[in-house]
Amino acid sequence: MSRWFRHYAGMMRDEKLVSVAVKAKQPVERVVWVWGAILESASEINDNGRYEFDAGEAAYFLRCDDADLVGILACLESLGRLSNGVVVRWSDRQYSSDSAAERQRRYRERKSANAAVSPDDRDNQRDSDVTRPSRDADVTAQETDTYLETDRKKAPPNPQGGEAGDLFDQVEAAMPRSPTYNQAKAERAWRRLSPADQQALHSKALAFGVWWTAEQAKRNRSMSDSLRFAPPLDKWIGEGAWRSFDASAAANPAVSLPVLRDGDPLIPFIEKLRGKPIYFGTKGTTTVTPAELEKAQAALGEHAA
Known part of the structure; x- marks a missing residue:
């Protein structure tokens, strides 16, 4: 079910x-x-205004160049609407969510209060609870307050101590830091890779960093x-884009x-090789690596035969 968020009057003429x-x-x-897509994302993520915005995907949807959308993001940030991947003053304009921790805190407070009263008072309180109309009758019901977080199965401790490790740190240092970078997601995607893939990605990230600086x-x-x-x-890690990066071609400026x-x-x-659709810019073109081109040409030849 989609989350709702507060819109504001005058947005279309802001x-x-x-x-x-x-x-x-x-x-x-x-x-x-x-701007609307960013607000929707912040509402869905529900983390104090943090949002995600894929300029390439949005450019395909709007039939424009992704650089146009990146420029819009930069201007929104320069005018104080966005800051480091977060919608500014999001929590001032939105309702706070009723978290499990908050429900647990209220449950413990009620439990302590009930323990401090006599049985007669408790019976009277119970009767009062039955007859008193709820102040929240018109509000969508939340999960019961008696839900205990201790009922959850605790995940086993991470052997890496909650960090992705030294190899990931080197990858992170080598790559250019995008304003929309999400470190937690990157670490989760990194841990899902096999040790061999982590080594391969590490090599490509170092090459990408050198190539990016030269570009x-x-x-x-x-x-x-x-x-x-x-x-x-x-x-770059989670969607597998690192696999299609040709480090040998990038190392040769010619x-x-x-x-x-x-x-x-x-x-x-090529879409089959990448495992996802290709997005084209306003000129209707896209770039591929020499390795992708070679494999696609071979596959096309086999298909034609």
């Missing part, structure tokens, strides 16, 4: 969103869509300005990545 549109040189309706220098772009274009490490157009017969085979 002066700050208009300012973002002007500054980012984007249509106002696109800025409003991005930004070629574009005369500072590292701080380039971070909004960087892939979030949690998605090698340019092949460009394919939407509708190219090789696209279905």
Whole structure:
């Protein structure tokens, strides 16, 4: 079931969103869509305004370039609507959730209060509870307050002490830090990898970091300005994008990545290799690695035969 969140009157004519549109040189309706998607994400995650926004996926949905959406995010942050992957002042505008810890605290308080009264008083209190109308009658019911957190099965302790380990630390240090990076998700995705995959990802992350730095220098772009274009490490690991990164091609500046157009017969085979659909920019093109191109061409040849 989807979570509800507080909308606010005037959002479609919000002066700050208009300012973002002007500054980012984007249509106002696109800025409003991005802002709405961010609010929805923050509501679904329900973690004090933390949100997730996949610019590539949204660009495919809106039929625009992902750089346009990254620019909108940067302007929203510069105007104080977002900060380090969090919607600013989210908790001031939204209802706080009724957590299990809060329910447990109230249960213990009632239990202590009941222990301090006489049996007669307890009976009177019980009768009062039955006849008194609930003040929460018009509010969606929460889980019962007598739910005990101690009933939950405790997870076994993590042998790594809750940390992903030194190898992950090196990966994290090598990769450019995206503003939307979620460290907890990255660590969980890392732990799901086999030791062999962790070693392979580690090597590719080191190569990616070197390649990324060189690319930004070629574009005369500072590292701080380039971070909004960087892939979030949690998605780079979790969605398997690291597997398609060709470290050997990236190490050779003379090698340019092949460009394919939407509708190219090789696209279905490359999507099969990646295990997910390819998103095309406004020009209807996408880049692939030489290794992907070679495998897709071989698969197409076998299919035609």
